[in-house]
Amino acid sequence: MKKERAQELANTIGVxxxxxxxALGITQEEASERIGIxxxxxxxxxxxxxxxxxxxxAQIAAVLNVSSDILLGFDPTSPDPARAAPPWFELPEPDESKELQRLIRRLRRLPPEVVTAVDAVAKQLERFIDKQRQKRRR
Structure with a gap:
């Protein structure tokens, strides 16, 4: 998980x-004792x-008597799953192929300068494909 997403998750859980x-009216010390940490x-x-x-x-959710969905920031009242998801959670687009999802995951792990280089290569590839299509039409 990327640092930014991990921090968003930590923020959500902490809040x-x-x-x-x-809401239970207990101190941090009481909560930690009940949880065992x-x-x-x-x-x-x-x-x-x-x-x-x-x-x-899981122990925190049980001791505090709250749903793990709530602790993770999901909105159980939302009828739309995309709106119910917290900022740290990203659903893939429904029309994305498995290959595209895998490529996106790989790109997220790369340093920014490599992503920039991959983007430049992709742009060149798009131009090349467009030129090939134009040639076929003539």
Missing amino acids: HIGNARR TVEYYARIERRQALPSLQVF
């Missing part, structure tokens, strides 16, 4: 965990400085 804990670690999660493991995340 919702804090809201759920306050240190208060320092719990506070880092709530302050959006750490992402919990899946096991700890």
